Amino acid sequence: xxxxxxxxxxxxxxxxxxxxxxxxQAILAGKSGAAKTTIFDASTFxxxxxxxxxxxxxxxxxxxxxxxxxxxxxxxxxxxxxxxACRQAAIDVETDEPTDGIDRNRLGIYLGAGEGSIDNxxxxxxxxEGWDEEKNEMDWGRWAEIAYDRMDPMFELEQxxxxxxxxxxxxxxxxxxxxxxxxxxxxxxxxxxxxxxLIRKGDADVIIAGGAHSMIHPLxxxxxxxxxxxxxxxxxxxxxxxxxTASRDGFVLGEGAxxxxxxxxxxxxxxxVKILAEVIGYGSxxxxxxxxxxxxxxxxxxxxxxxxxxxxGITYKDVDYINTHGTSTAENDLIxxxxxxAVFKEEAKNTPAxxxxxxxxxxxxxxxxAELITCxxxxxxxxxxxxxxxxxxxxxxxxxxxxNKPRKMPVNVAMNESFGFGGQNNVVxxxxxxx
Amino acid sequence: MxxxxxxxxxxxxxxxLGLTAEETWDSLCAGRVGIxxxxxxxxxxxxxxxxxxxxxxxxxxxxxxxYRKSTKLMSRDIELSVIAANEALIHAGLVTxxxxxxxxxxxxxxxxxxxxxxxxxxxxxxxxxxIAASTTDGRFDIRKWGKDGLDLVxxxxxxxYLPNMLACHVGIIHDIQGPSNTITCAExxxxxxxxxxxxxxxxxASDIALAGGAEAKVNPIVMIRQCLLxxxxxxxxxxxxxxxxxxxxxxKGSVFGEAAGVVILEELQHAEKRNAKIxxxxxxxxxxxxxxxxxxxxxxxxxxxxxxxEKALTEAQIQPDDLDMIIPHGTGIPADDLAEAxxxxxxxxxxxAEIPVWPTKSILSNTGAASGAVxxxxxxxxxxxxxxxxxxxxxxxxxxxxxxxxxxxxxxxIRCALSCSYSYGGQTTAVILKKAD
Numbered sequence: 001x002x003x004x005x006x007x008x009x010x011x012x013x014x015x016x017x018x019x020x021x022x023x024x025q026a027i028l029a030g031k032s033g034a035a036k037t038t039i040f041d042a043s044t045f046x047x048x049x050x051x052x053x054x055x056x057x058x059x060x061x062x063x064x065x066x067x068x069x070x071x072x073x074x075x076x077x078x079x080x081x082x083x084x085a086c087r088q089a090a091i092d093v094e095t096d097e098p099t100d101g102i103d104r105n106r107l108g109i110y111l112g113a114g115e116g117s118i119d120n121x122x123x124x125x126x127x128x129e130g131w132d133e134e135k136n137e138m139d140w141g142r143w144a145e146i147a148y149d150r151m152d153p154m155f156e157l158e159q160x161x162x163x164x165x166x167x168x169x170x171x172x173x174x175x176x177x178x179x180x181x182x183x184x185x186x187x188x189x190x191x192x193x194x195x196x197x198l199i200r201k202g203d204a205d206v207i208i209a210g211g212a213h214s215m216i217h218p219l220x221x222x223x224x225x226x227x228x229x230x231x232x233x234x235x236x237x238x239x240x241x242x243x244x245t246a247s248r249d250g251f252v253l254g255e256g257a258x259x260x261x262x263x264x265x266x267x268x269x270x271x272x273v274k275i276l277a278e279v280i281g282y283g284s285x286x287x288x289x290x291x292x293x294x295x296x297x298x299x300x301x302x303x304x305x306x307x308x309x310x311x312x313g314i315t316y317k318d319v320d321y322i323n324t325h326g327t328s329t330a331e332n333d334l335i336x337x338x339x340x341x342a343v344f345k346e347e348a349k350n351t352p353a354x355x356x357x358x359x360x361x362x363x364x365x366x367x368x369x370a371e372l373i374t375c376x377x378x379x380x381x382x383x384x385x386x387x388x389x390x391x392x393x394x395x396x397x398x399x400x401x402x403x404n405k406p407r408k409m410p411v412n413v414a415m416n417e418s419f420g421f422g423g424q425n426n427v428v429x430x431x432x433x434x435x
Numbered sequence: 436m437x438x439x440x441x442x443x444x445x446x447x448x449x450x451x452l453g454l455t456a457e458e459t460w461d462s463l464c465a466g467r468v469g470i471x472x473x474x475x476x477x478x479x480x481x482x483x484x485x486x487x488x489x490x491x492x493x494x495x496x497x498x499x500x501x502y503r504k505s506t507k508l509m510s511r512d513i514e515l516s517v518i519a520a521n522e523a524l525i526h527a528g529l530v531t532x533x534x535x536x537x538x539x540x541x542x543x544x545x546x547x548x549x550x551x552x553x554x555x556x557x558x559x560x561x562x563x564x565x566i567a568a569s570t571t572d573g574r575f576d577i578r579k580w581g582k583d584g585l586d587l588v589x590x591x592x593x594x595x596y597l598p599n600m601l602a603c604h605v606g607i608i609h610d611i612q613g614p615s616n617t618i619t620c621a622e623x624x625x626x627x628x629x630x631x632x633x634x635x636x637x638x639x640a641s642d643i644a645l646a647g648g649a650e651a652k653v654n655p656i657v658m659i660r661q662c663l664l665x666x667x668x669x670x671x672x673x674x675x676x677x678x679x680x681x682x683x684x685x686x687k688g689s690v691f692g693e694a695a696g697v698v699i700l701e702e703l704q705h706a707e708k709r710n711a712k713i714x715x716x717x718x719x720x721x722x723x724x725x726x727x728x729x730x731x732x733x734x735x736x737x738x739x740x741x742x743x744x745e746k747a748l749t750e751a752q753i754q755p756d757d758l759d760m761i762i763p764h765g766t767g768i769p770a771d772d773l774a775e776a777x778x779x780x781x782x783x784x785x786x787x788a789e790i791p792v793w794p795t796k797s798i799l800s801n802t803g804a805a806s807g808a809v810x811x812x813x814x815x816x817x818x819x820x821x822x823x824x825x826x827x828x829x830x831x832x833x834x835x836x837x838x839x840x841x842x843x844x845x846x847x848x849i850r851c852a853l854s855c856s857y858s859y860g861g862q863t864t865a866v867i868l869k870k871a872d
Binding site: 040041042043044045046067105108109113115120121124125127128131133136137138140141142143144145147148151153154156157159160161162163165166169170173174175176177178179180181182183184190194197198200201203218219222223224225226227228284285286287288289290291292299300303307420421422423424 | 438476477478479480481505508543544548552554557559560562563564566567569570573574575577578579580581582585588589590591592593594596597598599600602603604606607609610611612613614615616617618619620621623627631634637638640655659660662663664665722723724726728730731738739742746858859860861862
């Protein structure tokens with residue numbers, strides 16, 4: 001019999017707050033994390049707003065911030081989130097002599113984490129100075145000279161997407177299985193799913209799983225704007241993320257980090273820590289369709305949902321709540337609705353399916369883990385978070401998206417869906433813990 | 436938990452020594468070195484002017500006709516992975532939509548993909564005209580960029596640089612609908628992808644998986660980072676073949692390059708049922724972390740690597756002297772090589788001085804996320820042919836290194852082989868393969 005896997009800690013740093021309870025109160029109040037972009041001057045971009053983490057300093061979580069001084073935004077966020085999660089799960093951090101009852105060789109890390117942002121000033125100006133307009137080519141000698149002069153080696157190193165997990169290893173002393181994945185918007189759901197599998201297999205007792213990402217930088221915004229994936233509702237940032245409406249026009253770019261402590265039931269019981277929920281199912285698939293579009297009928301999404309249900313040993317009838325990917329793009333919301341209908345059949349319209357991206361924005365690599373935290377809270381409090389800004393429903397989309405108000409109702413099983421650019425689909429199912 | 440056995444039934448790679456696994460292997464056996472002066476751009480002003488660059492190829496030759504248009508969306512990292520994956524599938528006798536749509540012999544839903552990918556750095560030349568059009572008084576002006584420069588960037592630009600696009604393109608070409616993941620653990624990525632894909636099959640989530648890694652590091656911004664971090668060698672620019680010297684007393688740093696390696700992992704019974712040739716079984720996977728405040732270096736005693744090797748040996752249920760070959764990570768960076776040697780020597784004890792150690796980066800360069808996969812393919816060739824090509828550039832071992840560097844080519848029946856890797860963030864991994872009976 002495989003190990004049962006439970007959640008014993010959670011932490012978050014996101015546009016709606018720097019801890020789990022603040023996030024939850026904001027969501028229940030229907031607040032939005034979106035506002036005008038402040039990280040850089042985006043005033044002439046097609047999209048001039050985003051959902052930023054504000055007033056955050058990871059050093060305040062740390063006794064020894066020196067070890068994390070070069071952290072990029074994602075690493076800084078995830079260090080803070082993980083300190084919170086470890087505190088809740090009674091896991092010692094920043095010590096060589098932990099007394100938390102966890103063998104470090106059996107403590108792992110699995111993040112869906114993105115790249116660090118570049119040093120914009122050096123990046124852009126070195127290209128300008130190195131560009132030979134007459135020859136229409138780069139003068140690499142000139143460029144290299146500037147790079148040597150102005151690039152900070154440690155800052156450059158921090159751009160590697162593996163650095164957030166490196167910071168968590170430093171923070172916790174973890175010597176168990178450690179991986180970082182980057183399957184775009186599905187990454188941290190995949191990280192949680194694969195982390196669960198590592199514990200089930202017996203490779204680790206505890207894994208810090210989640211995500212960390214910020215693409216709020218000039219090239220990130222440029223890339224998404226060129227893909228026309230972002231909302232351009234610049235006159236109303238807080239209502240721009242409006243999943244499942246007729247007037248939806250793209251997602252709102254967010255940033256943040258979220259981690260969950262996944263633990264074998266045996267370890268959690270032995271250590272006497274509080275169990276927040278049980279992770280019971282994981283499914284992963286690929287669309288194998290187009291790099292630019294989701295499969296028209298949601299084939300990959302359907303396959304991932306079915307795989308997760310089968311893994312959990314339940315049917316669609318057992319699911320009380322679906323936390324959708326719900327990005328507020330024309331394509332995702334339509335195809336996700338189709339996929340839910342295909343799997344949930346007669347129960348599709350009776351199963352609440354909401355999108356917290358309507359408030360949180362889209363945390364890209366960190367989105368799935370942040371949203372999974374809201375699923376745990378939904379089970380804890382028997383409240384389903386709403387889809388905000390749903391005032392003009394798309395007539396073609398007719399599920400119960402829990403419009404505009406949280407709903408009090410029993411929630412025992414919640415399903416979290418994440419779909420990434422290029423067609424990776426990941427679904428995780430959690431359940432109220434019962435002995 | 437009862438889990439399925441996982442074997443390797445095919446492989447492909449593109450390296451500085453060839454466009455295919457066979458070309459690479461023949462070149463390795465012939466004693467060639469794939470490191471030379473950078474030609475991808477003019478490296479004047481770079482402290483290291485060397486790299487391992489793959490021979491010239493045309494990506495259109497490696498994709499179905501219907502997919503040629505989509506090659507415009509491929510960064511070089513993606514191209515390399517597409518080429519290696521194509522070879523691996525053909526080598527394993529698997530017929531996919533991309534190989535021959537009339538004779539498909541796979542069930543797309545039961546095939547997974549898992550690739551290690553690097554931080555794909557953008558092509559500065561591609562962006563330069565747009566950036567140059569966004570200046571005020573010679574300095575970058577972000578308001579001009581937002582207004583004018585941005586529109587000069589090709590609409591699908593971002594999709595070339597997302598690491599998951601390697602697996603996406605391969606998956607679309609070959610209709611791979613099972614679990615898909617992209618491991619972004621720098622140089623440890625290739626091994627970790629193979630490890631995870633093995634576990635995906637072992638738990639029954641797929642019958643077959645394409646696994647490996649690809650990275651194209653011969654890009655000015657990637658190369659300058661390695662120079663700035665002093666990871667690249669600054670000597671031997673005049674004598675490329677001797678520049679990268681893992682475990683040698685005169686080592687001065689690494690040389691970076693580009694490659695891709697992909698293996699076909701398959702559930703044992705599935706492979707037997709279709710009479711596939713089985714090259715090896717994946718029997719041991721170990722992972723850990725090196726924890727060092729200087730993130731870019733291993734901890735000096737090599738603890739993180741040691742734990743990974745110990746775990747792999749335990750899972751493989753073998754003793755150190757069951758190993759007949761080791762391919763270490765061996766970068767040519769003296770402190771890291773010494774730490775790795777310490778780890779291997781601590782775990783293997785007396786056996787460490789006996790087992791042939793064959794570092795490949797002195798020959799193929801440090802190919803980042805591809806390197807672990809490239810070493811697994813090299814291991815498979817060595818097992819198949821019962822021989823280990825000569826190591827290069829380790830004439831006088833560094834103090835503290837007591838490994839048996841395979842300086843002479845040798846015939847050897849390789850029953851079990853270990854390969855290791857680590858990222859400069861600290862993720863460590865060890866993979867043990869066992870030759871098929």
